[in-house]
Amino acid sequence: MTEGANRLPVILPAARHTSTTQFVELHARSAFSFLEGSSLPEELAVRCAELGITAMALSDAHGVYGAPRFHMAARKLGVRALLGAEAATTDGSRYTLLAKNRQGYHNLCRLITRTKLRDRHRGKPENPVATQNDFAEFAKGLICLTGGTEGPLARVFSEHRGSAARQGVQKQVELLIRIFGKENVFVELQRHHRRKQEVRNQALVELARSMRLPLLATNGVTHAIAAKRKLQDVLTCVKYKTTISEAGRLLSYNAECHLKSSAEMNRLFADLPEAIAHTGELASRLSFTLEDLGYEFPHYPVPAGETxxxxxxxxxxxxxxxxxxxxxxxxxxxxxxxxxxxxxxxxxxxxxxxxxxxxxxxx
Amino acid sequence: MSVGEYMANITRPLSFPSIPDLPESPDFAPLPTPGLPVFPHGLRRGGITEIAGPRCSGRMAAILHILAQATARAEVCAVVDTNDQFHPASAYAARVNLASLVWVRCGKNAEHALRAADLLLHSGGFGVVVLDFCDVKPRVLDRIPISYCIVFGERSKIRLPFFWFVVRLPRPKPRLIRWS
Amino acid sequence: MYACLYLPGTPNGMPKQRLVALAREFSPEVEHTSADTVVFSITPLRAILGPPYQIASEISRRGYERDLNAHLAIAANADTAILLARQFAGVRLVASGEEASQLANLPLESLFAHDVPVDPTLLDILHQWGLKTCGDLAALPEAGVRERLGLAGVYLRNLALGHINRPLRIESQEAEYEEQLELEHPLDRLEPLFFLFGRALGDLCGRLRSQSQAARILDARLVLDGKPEYQCRLEFPVPLSDSRTMLKLLQLHLERHSPEARVMGFKLRIEPVVPRRMQNGLFLPPIPQPDKLQVTLARIAGLVGEGNVGTPQLLDTFRPDAFRLTTLNGSCFEQKPDDSRRQILRLSMRIFRPPVAAHVQVMDFVPRRIVAGDVKGRVVEWSGPWKTSGEWWSSHAWTREEWDVELDDGALYRIYRDVPASLWYVHGVYD
Structure with missing residues (x-):
C-alpha cells in the first residue's frame, strides 16, 4: 500500500514530538450553555491557568451569559478571555461564532437577541434559531468555525455519504464563505479519539486544502477536567428528560471533551501542526475582550476633513x-x-x- | 479514505477455490449481486456456494454484502455461526436488515452447527443460509461425516429456494465438490 | 335473516353454554335472549353456505353432532324467529313477507312470554276482547289499537304481524379459551400427555378459528403429584391457530424442561389475538412459513441453548459489541423489498468471544508486537488509540483504548487495552 494517502488516521505518539506550538482553545462551553456544559466559567479559567493556556474563547450555546464571570476570573489569572457563542441555524446545526472586534461583539449580541425575540411568541425561547439572512445581516466582525459534532459540516456527513457528502460539505462551506468572508471561516477539527470523527476529519482536511481554507484545532470543550464528564452525562439526561440507564447514545462517547494542554493538543495534531498554529494566530486577531466594553457616546456627524x-x-x-x-x-x-x-x-x-x-x- | 478503499488496499485477494462451475441449464437461477465482482454470474439459487479464504480476505464482508442484498429483497436469512464470531454491528453497517436475520450461535460446536443448518433447511423459505466454519480447526472439519455433504447436496438438487454458503478455513488442497 | 335456537327444558346454565357454542360456530355475534334461547344473524352465511334452507340444514347437522335437541327457526327478523322457535319443534323457515301468516296461529300468550316491555295485564284485556291468537290481534286496525291500548298495543300488534326489526342485543364478552382436565390416573410419561394435549389444543384451535382469532400466548399448567404446579408460557411471535404446531412447540418445551413429578391434570389457556392477514405478492421472494419456522427455531434452541438463537438487535449504547438476541418478530414476514439500500462493500469484523488475552509490546505508546494464541506478529501499521468509556454508574463500566493494527502476516485486527486493569486483548479481526 502506498504511503500516506491510504494510511488509516494515525494519532502520533508523544515521544516523537518535541516542539510545542502555543495552543488556544477557541471552542468551549461552560455551564451557561444550559445543560450542555458542566463546568462554571471560573473553573475553565482556573484550568486554563493550570495548563498554561494563555487565552481561551468561551462560546456558549445561544448566549454570552458566561462571559462576564469568565472575564473576571480569567483577568485575575492572567488568561485572555475571548468571546463567542454558538448560534443555531434553521437546519438544526450550530455555527460557532467568535467576536473579532467591538463590532463583532455588537453583532453577536444583536443576532442572539433577534433569534430569542423571534421565538418568544412561539413559547420556545430555549431553542432560538437564526436564519441565513440573520447571519448575513450580522456577519461583520465575526469569525465562523465549522463546528464539531453539532456543526453544519458534521450534520452533512451524518446525512450523506461518499461524493454526496463531499458536495454537501463544499456547498455548506461556500455558504459560510459567502456570509462571513473567506478570511473569517475556519475549518474546525476536533480529535476525541473516535473513528467516525477521524473519518470526518480526513475529509475536512482534504476539503480545506482544496478550498484553501485554514484548519483550526479545537477540543470542543464541555467540561474543564475529565472527571466532570459524569456530571455532563447527568445533565444530558436532564436535558433529554430520561434516566441515565436509558439515555444510551445520548451520553458522551468518552471523557475527552475537556480542556487539554498545548503539549497534548500538539501531540494529537502532530500530523497537522498548522491547525494548532492557526489557533494562536486567530487568537491574536480576536482583539475584543470585555475589557473594551466601556460606554461610547454617540458620534456626531462632522464635515469632511474634520475630526x-x-x-x-x-x-x-x-x-x-x-x-x-x-x-x-x-x-x-x-x-x-x-x-x-x-x-x-x-x-x-x-x-x-x-x-x-x-x-x-x-x- | 473510505473503509472500502482501505480494505481493497490492505486485504489480500479473496479466493474462491471451490465455487462450482455454473451450469448452462435452464435450472440455473442466477441472481446478480452487483458490487461483488467475484460472482460475475450471481449466485445459484438452491445451490451450495463455498467461500474460502485466509483471514482478512474479505470473507465476512462478502457474506454481509450478500445478506444485505437478500434482506433488502425482503428475504429472511439465517447465519449459523459455529464459532460465535458474527458481529451484528458490522452487519448493520453493511446494511443488513437485522430484523429478518436469524442468528444461531453454536458456541464452537460444529456438530450443532450442521444440525441447526439442516433444521433450517428443512424449514425452508430462507433466502440465504450461511453456515460459517471460519476458524474451525481442520481436525474438527475432518470429523464431519461426509453424509452431511450428501444431504445438503440432495437438497440443492431439488432446487429449494435458498442459498447455501459454507465459509471455511482454507485447506491445503481444497476439496472441489460439485453438486449438480 | 336471523336464526333462533331454542332448547326446551333447560333448568341450569350448562345447556345454554352448549347452545351459545353452537351459535358461535356460525356467527361471532350471538344474542343471549334468555337461558334457553339464542339468536344470531345468518345473512353473512348466505355467501358461504347458500340459501337459508341449506344454512338451516347445516345448523341442525352441527346441533345433531353435539347432541343438542334444539328448535330452530329462521326468519327475516329476530323476534319472529324467537316466537316461532319457541312454539314449534324441529326446523321452521319463514320466507320474507310470510311472517304474519306463520305467526297467525300462535296463541297470544306467546307474545307475553317473549321478553317484551309490556304490561302483562294487557293480556287479560285482549282476552276480554275475545282475541285468542296473534292473527286475531294482527287483524285489528292499528289506529283503533293505539286509541285503546297506546304504544304497547301497537308494539304487540306489530310483533304479531312480524314487523319488528331490531338489531341484536349483543353482550360483549371475552371468549375464554381454556381447557382443563383432571386425570384419574397420574401419568409418568409424556407421550400420553401429548395425546391429551393434542385433543385439547384441537378443540381450542377450532374455537379460535371459528372466531377468526389466533393464539398469541399458550399458557400450560400441569398439576403435579406432590410438587408445585408446573407452568409454561409459550409466546408466539407470529400468532398461531394450528393445533399441531402448537402441540409441537409445547412438546419441544416439555422435552427440554420435563416436569419433576407425575402429572395429575392440566390446564391449557390461550390468549387470543386477531391474526395478521397478509397476501404475498406474486413476485415477492418466498419466506419461511411462520408456524414451521417457530418449530424449527424451538428445535434449534433445544440444540444450542435458548438464548443462542434469534434475531440480533443492537442496543442503544456505546458499549462495544452490545446486542441482544430477540425472538423473530412477526414484522420480518411483512418486509417490502427495499431497493433504496445502497450496495456497498464495507470493512466487516469477526468478533472473538470471549476476547483473546494478548501480550502486547508497546513502544512510544504504540503497540509494536502482539502474541495472543494464533494471532501473533509484528505490527506494521496501526491506527488509534480509539477511546471509549461509559456506564460509569454501573458494574458494567468500561474504559478502553482500541487500536486497529495490521500485522506482518497481512491480517488486520482490532485490539484493545482495558484501561483500569491495564490488560490487552484481541477483540476481533477485520475479515
Missing amino acids: EISFLRKRTDEGARRRYQPYSDKARRQIERELALIGKLKLAGLFPNRLGHCRILQA
Missing part, C-alpha cells in the same frame, strides 16, 4: 470669542485644558450634540 475634536475646538473658539471680550490668556488656557480632557475621555462627540440641542431650544 470630532477639531470640530469641537473650532466651535469652542467661536463661542469663546463671543463670550470673552477680551479673550484673555487665562480663559484660553482653561479652555485648552478642558478640551484636552474631553479628547482624552473620547467625549468629543457629545458636546456638538448638546450644542445642537441648545440651538434647537434657543430657536
Whole structure:
C-alpha cells in the first residue's frame, strides 16, 4: 500500500514530538450553555491557568451569559478571555461564532437577541434559531468555525455519504464563505479519539486544502477536567428528560471533551501542526475582550476633513470669542485644558450634540 | 479514505477455490449481486456456494454484502455461526436488515452447527443460509461425516429456494465438490 | 335473516353454554335472549353456505353432532324467529313477507312470554276482547289499537304481524379459551400427555378459528403429584391457530424442561389475538412459513441453548459489541423489498468471544508486537488509540483504548487495552 494517502488516521505518539506550538482553545462551553456544559466559567479559567493556556474563547450555546464571570476570573489569572457563542441555524446545526472586534461583539449580541425575540411568541425561547439572512445581516466582525459534532459540516456527513457528502460539505462551506468572508471561516477539527470523527476529519482536511481554507484545532470543550464528564452525562439526561440507564447514545462517547494542554493538543495534531498554529494566530486577531466594553457616546456627524475634536475646538473658539471680550490668556488656557480632557475621555462627540440641542431650544 | 478503499488496499485477494462451475441449464437461477465482482454470474439459487479464504480476505464482508442484498429483497436469512464470531454491528453497517436475520450461535460446536443448518433447511423459505466454519480447526472439519455433504447436496438438487454458503478455513488442497 | 335456537327444558346454565357454542360456530355475534334461547344473524352465511334452507340444514347437522335437541327457526327478523322457535319443534323457515301468516296461529300468550316491555295485564284485556291468537290481534286496525291500548298495543300488534326489526342485543364478552382436565390416573410419561394435549389444543384451535382469532400466548399448567404446579408460557411471535404446531412447540418445551413429578391434570389457556392477514405478492421472494419456522427455531434452541438463537438487535449504547438476541418478530414476514439500500462493500469484523488475552509490546505508546494464541506478529501499521468509556454508574463500566493494527502476516485486527486493569486483548479481526 502506498504511503500516506491510504494510511488509516494515525494519532502520533508523544515521544516523537518535541516542539510545542502555543495552543488556544477557541471552542468551549461552560455551564451557561444550559445543560450542555458542566463546568462554571471560573473553573475553565482556573484550568486554563493550570495548563498554561494563555487565552481561551468561551462560546456558549445561544448566549454570552458566561462571559462576564469568565472575564473576571480569567483577568485575575492572567488568561485572555475571548468571546463567542454558538448560534443555531434553521437546519438544526450550530455555527460557532467568535467576536473579532467591538463590532463583532455588537453583532453577536444583536443576532442572539433577534433569534430569542423571534421565538418568544412561539413559547420556545430555549431553542432560538437564526436564519441565513440573520447571519448575513450580522456577519461583520465575526469569525465562523465549522463546528464539531453539532456543526453544519458534521450534520452533512451524518446525512450523506461518499461524493454526496463531499458536495454537501463544499456547498455548506461556500455558504459560510459567502456570509462571513473567506478570511473569517475556519475549518474546525476536533480529535476525541473516535473513528467516525477521524473519518470526518480526513475529509475536512482534504476539503480545506482544496478550498484553501485554514484548519483550526479545537477540543470542543464541555467540561474543564475529565472527571466532570459524569456530571455532563447527568445533565444530558436532564436535558433529554430520561434516566441515565436509558439515555444510551445520548451520553458522551468518552471523557475527552475537556480542556487539554498545548503539549497534548500538539501531540494529537502532530500530523497537522498548522491547525494548532492557526489557533494562536486567530487568537491574536480576536482583539475584543470585555475589557473594551466601556460606554461610547454617540458620534456626531462632522464635515469632511474634520475630526470630532477639531470640530469641537473650532466651535469652542467661536463661542469663546463671543463670550470673552477680551479673550484673555487665562480663559484660553482653561479652555485648552478642558478640551484636552474631553479628547482624552473620547467625549468629543457629545458636546456638538448638546450644542445642537441648545440651538434647537434657543430657536 | 473510505473503509472500502482501505480494505481493497490492505486485504489480500479473496479466493474462491471451490465455487462450482455454473451450469448452462435452464435450472440455473442466477441472481446478480452487483458490487461483488467475484460472482460475475450471481449466485445459484438452491445451490451450495463455498467461500474460502485466509483471514482478512474479505470473507465476512462478502457474506454481509450478500445478506444485505437478500434482506433488502425482503428475504429472511439465517447465519449459523459455529464459532460465535458474527458481529451484528458490522452487519448493520453493511446494511443488513437485522430484523429478518436469524442468528444461531453454536458456541464452537460444529456438530450443532450442521444440525441447526439442516433444521433450517428443512424449514425452508430462507433466502440465504450461511453456515460459517471460519476458524474451525481442520481436525474438527475432518470429523464431519461426509453424509452431511450428501444431504445438503440432495437438497440443492431439488432446487429449494435458498442459498447455501459454507465459509471455511482454507485447506491445503481444497476439496472441489460439485453438486449438480 | 336471523336464526333462533331454542332448547326446551333447560333448568341450569350448562345447556345454554352448549347452545351459545353452537351459535358461535356460525356467527361471532350471538344474542343471549334468555337461558334457553339464542339468536344470531345468518345473512353473512348466505355467501358461504347458500340459501337459508341449506344454512338451516347445516345448523341442525352441527346441533345433531353435539347432541343438542334444539328448535330452530329462521326468519327475516329476530323476534319472529324467537316466537316461532319457541312454539314449534324441529326446523321452521319463514320466507320474507310470510311472517304474519306463520305467526297467525300462535296463541297470544306467546307474545307475553317473549321478553317484551309490556304490561302483562294487557293480556287479560285482549282476552276480554275475545282475541285468542296473534292473527286475531294482527287483524285489528292499528289506529283503533293505539286509541285503546297506546304504544304497547301497537308494539304487540306489530310483533304479531312480524314487523319488528331490531338489531341484536349483543353482550360483549371475552371468549375464554381454556381447557382443563383432571386425570384419574397420574401419568409418568409424556407421550400420553401429548395425546391429551393434542385433543385439547384441537378443540381450542377450532374455537379460535371459528372466531377468526389466533393464539398469541399458550399458557400450560400441569398439576403435579406432590410438587408445585408446573407452568409454561409459550409466546408466539407470529400468532398461531394450528393445533399441531402448537402441540409441537409445547412438546419441544416439555422435552427440554420435563416436569419433576407425575402429572395429575392440566390446564391449557390461550390468549387470543386477531391474526395478521397478509397476501404475498406474486413476485415477492418466498419466506419461511411462520408456524414451521417457530418449530424449527424451538428445535434449534433445544440444540444450542435458548438464548443462542434469534434475531440480533443492537442496543442503544456505546458499549462495544452490545446486542441482544430477540425472538423473530412477526414484522420480518411483512418486509417490502427495499431497493433504496445502497450496495456497498464495507470493512466487516469477526468478533472473538470471549476476547483473546494478548501480550502486547508497546513502544512510544504504540503497540509494536502482539502474541495472543494464533494471532501473533509484528505490527506494521496501526491506527488509534480509539477511546471509549461509559456506564460509569454501573458494574458494567468500561474504559478502553482500541487500536486497529495490521500485522506482518497481512491480517488486520482490532485490539484493545482495558484501561483500569491495564490488560490487552484481541477483540476481533477485520475479515
